[in-house]
Amino acid sequence: MTSAQSRLIESARTTLGPKAVLTDPTDIDPWLHDWRGRYHGASPAILAPDSTEGVARIVALAGEQGVALVPQGGNTGMVGGATPPADGSALILSLRRLNRIRTVLPADNLAIAEAGVILADLHAAALAQGRRFPLTLGARGSATIGGLVSTNAGGTQVLRFGTMRALVAGVEAVLPDGSIHDGLAALKKDNRGYDLNQLLIGAEGTLGIVTAATLRLVPAITARAVAWVGLESPEAALRLLRRLEAATHSIESFEIIPADSLGLVLRHIPGTRAPLGGSHPWHVLIESVATDAAAESPAGLLERLLAAALSDGMASDAVIGASEAQAEAFWRLRDSISESERAAGPAVQHDISVPVSAMPRFMIEAAAACEAAFPGTHASAFGHLGDGNVHFHVRAPTGIDPARWYAEDAPGVTRFVNDLVVSVGGSISAEHGIGQMKLGELERLSSPARMAALRAIKGALDPHGLFNPGKLVTLAPTPAKP
Amino acid sequence: MTSAQSRLIESARTTLGPKAVLTDPTDIDPWLHDWRGRYHGASPAILAPDSTEGVARIVALAGEQGVALVPQGGNTGMVGGATPPADGSALILSLRRLNRIRTVLPADNLAIAEAGVILADLHAAALAQGRRFPLTLGARGSATIGGLVSTNAGGTQVLRFGTMRALVAGVEAVLPDGSIHDGLAALKKDNRGYDLNQLLIGAEGTLGIVTAATLRLVPAITARAVAWVGLESPEAALRLLRRLEAATHSIESFEIIPADSLGLVLRHIPGTRAPLGGSHPWHVLIESVATDAAAESPAGLLERLLAAALSDGMASDAVIGASEAQAEAFWRLRDSISESERAAGPAVQHDISVPVSAMPRFMIEAAAACEAAFPGTHASAFGHLGDGNVHFHVRAPTGIDPARWYAEDAPGVTRFVNDLVVSVGGSISAEHGIGQMKLGELERLSSPARMAALRAIKGALDPHGLFNPGKLVTLAPTPAKP
CATH class of the missing domain: 3.30.43.10 (Uridine Diphospho-n-acetylenolpyruvylglucosamine Reductase, domain 2)
Structure with missing residues (x-):
């Protein structure tokens, strides 16, 4: 010390x-x-x-x-x-002791929560007032509001409601000079200079310590339905999504899963079973919700829309969860992909985004290019197709020594995948952030002018580099390595 | 030179x-x-x-x-x-020669327009593809995309679609070092460091010259209806808005107009007439649209919802424009308020916002406080109630010398109004920006820490102060004057 x-x-x-x-x-x-x-x-x-x-x-x-x-x-x-x-x-x-929900205003559809409030606790507080905070993710039982704001978190409901950036109506933060930025007032219009709130969202604590946020709420859910669909290609999946979105505003999740990933889950995760009888190269999980008891039931709506998709060949087979337990079982298949991969052997993960319309082609071509460049590897992509965000995972060749592969081959795989992403105008960090993991790749793949601008902003607000050093943006360039 | x-x-x-x-x-x-x-x-x-x-x-x-x-x-x-x-x-x-619409992608609901594209031309290009760019304002025949982005413009459709900040999916700009920031790719998720696009939106050209933007489109309108409603108070108006919003997503405009402003329009603008027979202290103009020929007609929807509001006393009287000409006539009443005020005598205008739920009370109390503090003046507020944004205008006492009033009294009125706004957590610039007009008041009413942060960002990106000097944020403090 x-x-x-x-x-x-x-x-x-x-x-x-x-x-x-x-x-x-x-x-x-x-x-x-x-x-x-x-x-x-x-x-x-x-x-x-x-x-x-x-x-x-x-x-x-x-x-x-x-x-x-x-x-x-x-x-x-x-x-x-x-x-x-x-x-x-x-x-x-x-920030874990800053854990008060300062207020919930159901009439205004707003809540003010301190940085240490756990996401699940905010969900519960909103629900108690007939409202919902429409962002969720696997770690909801421990992830806190401050971290979710500072990483501009995503999750499985971004399709309809956007990432944290769209859900944050105000930010309170302590700046590096010790002053308190009070930007909590939820003003729908405010043009008083550079938007410090927007700058702090996703800044990973390198410009300010978020201490509280004003968050947007939506009406609580009265019913939901989860469907599992088998289809031929990511392109068919995107066409299905476009059709659903043209017909209804109620689709909240649309997750794509290759047969390969589903196979790993069924093999490695006890108690799982395939939702559909036949074999399909691609699957999607769709969640539809209602927030109004008078609206068409989500199950009825999905049944109607998916019947049309089946009859004209856009989808090959589909089933709607008959119970809440079955809906949860479908979600468990989706949520267990990473765990099943870990059981299967070494792999590197990439949280990437490309423009939505470019995603179907990217998923196919990038996987093929990767497997050709690194013989024996297996590349597959799954996740938030409607957000243009997939988790692109590359598994090591079977039988290889994990330590050696991670040390010698995996960094090259990551550089290869990231180069492909950049070549189609995508992002090497869709929702996970940069942290320390992607610092070198951010530097390698950004223009010097962009890095200079980011560093100038960092230096302007935190000239001595005392806020979360070594993460996201540093005062001095970071040597390139993945 | x-x-x-x-x-x-x-x-x-x-x-x-x-x-x-x-x-x-x-x-x-x-x-x-x-x-x-x-x-x-x-x-x-x-x-x-x-x-x-x-x-x-x-x-x-x-x-x-x-x-x-x-x-x-x-x-x-x-x-x-x-x-x-x-x-x-x-x-x-x-930027007026950078006037190409580079692309319209109807399937992706996106367009890329250069800075000099005139708003009305973008509207037309979107419509030609069955789409709409859902932001409009009086100056649409001359205002350009670059200016709209750089001022985070608002207008009369913010209620449903938000300001420019919500409609900009990407920004291309030239930074003060001469480098080109290419942030045009419309990624729904992107966590690669500080969001330069968000920083450039609303920066009034002080950090970068916006050269093009990727803009979100929505389906074109198939039908619209405009209603004029008489009611007792801003509070009743907000309750009516909340009820409409709970029943439908189709309300795009909800503009409040006091009897006083309507009176000025009827007196000074040739060819105008009152939409309702009786006398009402407050009025609202409501526009509802449909984008799907199969949906309930906007006129039928408004008729149904307003009938309910009339029957339980939330509104006093209402009429739905029977033709497109009548709809336009209603809008003309709203759009002529400023012009009629100019005909009536000297006045100072304030473009302010407060949290939506606080607006009804603010409109009444701030007007009363202002008239009490400046005897003979007449204060009235009108505009975008659902956005928490009104144009708060204070007219000079009758018979006063305009030049003397503008020079001696008006600045004090503005400081008084701005102080009231700040006391309820509002913004002294809702949609018009700071420019040179509000530079002194921004300085006076912001904490030194906030001004220091804004200036640090300005200095980091434009160290020599060569981009739009004397506007929004300057390298050195500006002496306080309204």
Whole structure:
């Protein structure tokens, strides 16, 4: 521990009380690693204020001492964005005690939640008022609002409601100079200079520590239906989606799954079974919801629309979950793909996006190109077709030594996939962010002018680089490596 | 003309040809003043490239010579944002020759338009493909896409589709270092660092020159209906809006008009007549549209919903335009309010927003407070109630000398109104921007920390202050005056 760090820890204890400072290594250790165990950091303390003012004081004290801070919520990120540097140079700033839902305004369809509120708790609070916060993801039981805002999180309902960026109506944050940015007022129109809220959303804590957000709500769901459809190609899937969207606003999820991924799930995940009898090269899971008891039932609607798709050959077979249990079973197939892959052997994952209309062709051609360039690998893409966002996974050749493959081959596979993505105007980070995982690739694949602009903004707001150092945008260029 | 300016003009002529450089004062003069004649600038030349690369070259040359540039589109702004400084220190950079609609993709509901494309031309191009660009405003025959993006324009359809920020899927811009930011790809998910597109939207050309934008389209309208409703209060109007929104997604405009404003229109605008027989303290104009021939007709829908509102006393009287001509006549009443006020005498206008639910009370209380503080004045608010955005106008006492009132009293009225807005968490610029008009008030009413952050961003991207100097955010603080 440096003397500056110990001075900061002492001042934090004096100012905010002993509960706000953890220095026992057993308390700290769980938060030094990302949940997948890929990134490992070190830190002498966790600072855990329970108010925005407390965060502002810590930031001011840290600024005085020149000590870096790594903001952390539920620690459920995918790119190492909440893991402190390995050299122990930064303290963790936990937002988990800022966990109040300050208000729910059902008439205005708004809620104000602090950074440490767990997503599932916000879901429950909205539901208690007949409303819904329409963003969800696997980690909803631990992911926090601050992290979701700071990573511009996506999930399985983006199709209808957008990512966090579309759902955040206001942001409160502590800036690197210790000032509090109060942008919580939910104004539908506001043209008073550069939009700091938009700048903070997705900034991964490198420009400000998000302490609270005003979030948009929608009416609670009165009914839902989940269908499983077999079809010939991603292109047929996109045509089906376009037809559904022209007929109804009620489609909330449209997830594509190749036969290959479904096969892995059925093989490796106990208790799963195929929803359809025959064999199909591609599948989609579709969820439709109603928010009004008077509306057509989602099951009836899907039945009607899918019958038309079957009769003119757009789809090959379809089934609608007959019960909530069956709907959950369909979702479990989708949600178990990554787990089944881990059981199958080494693989590298890529969270990528391309323009929606380009996605069907990209899925086919990029997989073929990848398998040709790296003989023995198996590439497959699944996920949020309607968002132009798939998870493009490449599995290692069978029988290969995992450690050697990860060290020697996987980085080249990632560069290859990312080059393909960039060649069609896509993004190498659709919803997971950059964190520390993709720092080198961001640098390699962005124009020098763009990197210079990003770094200029970072340097303008955080000139000493004390906010989440080594993530997303750094003051100095990062050597290129995936 | 400085020698640096003449060197820039010469290089521009050499590089881009004579058509790209205007130096004849008769060509320049019309563009030195805003359309309302409130701001007057000077400039030795207009540079008018016809391509993004041409803009980049001019920006690079201007950077070498240290000459400031004022980007200009249709010159229809409300806050002097496109008027060059009066000292002649800047050249005008006209985007009007960048006027190609690069592509319309009806299947993707997207269009890519260059900065100089006139809004009405984009409307026509979209309609030719069965689509609509759902933002419109009075100046649609001259306002250009670049200006609309750079001011995050609003208008009368924001209720359903949002401001430009919600309609821009991509931005291409030239940054102050002469590099081209290519952010045109319409990715639904993209988490690759700070969102430069969002930063450029609404930045009034102070961080980058927008050269093109990817814009979202929606299905073309198959039918519309316009209703005029008389009711008791803004609060009743908001309740009516909430009820309509719960019943249908088809409401695109909901404009509130006080009896007082309607009276001015009927008195000063030839050929206008009151839509309703009786006298009502408040009125709303409602537009409902259909985009699907199979849907319920907008007129039938409004008739059904307004009948219910009348029967339970939420509204006092209502009429639905029986023809397109009558619908246009209703809109003309709304659109003539400012013109009728000008005929009535001196007034100051404020384009303000507050949270939607706070607006009804604000309209009543702020008007009363203003009239009490400035005896003889008459305050009234009208406009986009559903957006929480009204135009709050204060008319001078009758018989007063206009010049004296504008010089001596009006600034105090504006400060008073802005203070009220800020006290309820609102914005002193809802849709018009800051430009040069509101620079002092922005400074006065923003926290020093916020101004420091805005200035840091400006300084990071435009360190020499060459992009639209004296507008929105300046490198040095602006003395407070309204």
